[in-house]
Amino acid sequence: MVTGKLRRELALYIMILPPAAVILIYAYGPMFGLVMAFQKYVPARGILGSEWIGLDNFRYMVNMPNVFRVLWNTVFIAVMKIVAGLVVPITAALLLNEVRSSRFKRVVQTVVYLPHFLSWVILSGILVDVLSPSHGIVNLALVKVGVEPIFFLGNDRVFPYTMVATDVWKDFGFGTIIYLAALTAINPELYEAAIVDGAGRWRQTFHVTLPGIMSTIVLMTALSLGHVLNAGFEQILNLYSPQVYRTGDIIDTLLYRIGLINNQYSVSTAVGFFKSVVSFFLIVLSYKLADRFANYRIF
Numbered sequence: 001m002v003t004g005k006l007r008r009e010l011a012l013y014i015m016i017l018p019p020a021a022v023i024l025i026y027a028y029g030p031m032f033g034l035v036m037a038f039q040k041y042v043p044a045r046g047i048l049g050s051e052w053i054g055l056d057n058f059r060y061m062v063n064m065p066n067v068f069r070v071l072w073n074t075v076f077i078a079v080m081k082i083v084a085g086l087v088v089p090i091t092a093a094l095l096l097n098e099v100r101s102s103r104f105k106r107v108v109q110t111v112v113y114l115p116h117f118l119s120w121v122i123l124s125g126i127l128v129d130v131l132s133p134s135h136g137i138v139n140l141a142l143v144k145v146g147v148e149p150i151f152f153l154g155n156d157r158v159f160p161y162t163m164v165a166t167d168v169w170k171d172f173g174f175g176t177i178i179y180l181a182a183l184t185a186i187n188p189e190l191y192e193a194a195i196v197d198g199a200g201r202w203r204q205t206f207h208v209t210l211p212g213i214m215s216t217i218v219l220m221t222a223l224s225l226g227h228v229l230n231a232g233f234e235q236i237l238n239l240y241s242p243q244v245y246r247t248g249d250i251i252d253t254l255l256y257r258i259g260l261i262n263n264q265y266s267v268s269t270a271v272g273f274f275k276s277v278v279s280f281f282l283i284v285l286s287y288k289l290a291d292r293f294a295n296y297r298i299f
Contacts, residue, residue: 032047033047033269034269034273035047036050036265036266036269037057037058037266037269037270037272037273038052038053038054038055038057039051039052039053039266040053040056040266041265041266041269043265053266057266057267057269057270058270058274060267060270061267061270061271061274066249066254067254067271069246069249070249070250070251070254071251073160073231073247073248073249073250074229074231074250074251074252075228075229075231076160077160077163077164077231077232077236077248077250078227078228078229078230078231078232079228080160080161080164081163081164081167081168081227081231081232082221082224082225082227082228084164084165084167084168085167085168085171085172085175085224086175086217086220086221086224088168088172088175089172089173089174089175089176089178089179090175090179090213090217092112092172092176092179093175093176093179093180093182093183094179094183094205094209096108096109096176096180097180097183097209098201109173109176109177109180111173112172112173112176113173113174113176113177114173115169115170115171115173116170116171116173116174118170119234120170120232120234120235120238120239121234121238123166123170124235124238124239127153127166127239128153128239131152131153131162133149133150133151133152133154134149138150138152153239153240153241153244154241154243154244155243155244156243156244156245156246156247156248157247159240159244159247159248160247160248162239163231163232163235163236163239163248166235166239167232167235175220178216178220179213179216179217182212182213182216183209183212183213185212186208186209186212186213190208190212191204191208194207194208215293215295218289218290218293219290219293222286222287222289222290222293223286223287223290224286225282225283225285225286225289226279226282226283226286228279228282229251229275229278229279229282230252230279231250231251231252232250233250233252233253233256236248236250236252236253237252237253237256240253251271251275254271255268255271255272255275258271
């Protein structure tokens, strides 16, 4: 029986071999390099020949003058992105759900979803021009209404909120489609019963619509917890400058400068290893919450 089952599923096993090989080579293979976090790594000697120094790199990491500021920036920006990334798509989905013209709804979905497919390299070039304090269209509009130009990408007090706003603008279309799909699963008879009971649009929203998609909201919220230490490396790397390091520098950009710019490979590995361990526990927590409150399981 086992042989017959294996014969029937042999094609499936063969199909899964290439992606499994890619994961083993490019995801699990490089994990051997984590030993650099416990070494005084010298490229000329390699991993096997470098001196073992135990936890010295982690002590150095903790004693870095700006490490806790960077950690705070990472959590602050990431949490704001998570909150805004939930509120804005839900609001947009609720508004689009009230639109009766299916053609207009499809056009809006396409327009808001389009930025999701563009890389931050492209969008950063666009945003540098759009947000320019001298000739950017946003500041020109602010000047027209009597507001002083804002240096969105050079003012350290404004920069984190600029990152959140531009990230939401890029990706909220994806979340909107997810919540619109969840809205289609709500039984129309619930709305009819609410109308019979005298409920208006607002009461229908709060007592029928939101409870109907609450499991999806809880699921998306729980899954987003795993990204608390991911504030958007590609976005910030392409948009930040030394002027905004105080509030815009995050763990990933710090790793980039320590490891690739300053060639401190062991220290950068230690910082990355610390981030990975914390992220692992956050991901486990997120899936536990998703299982408990949204009945979502992977295995």
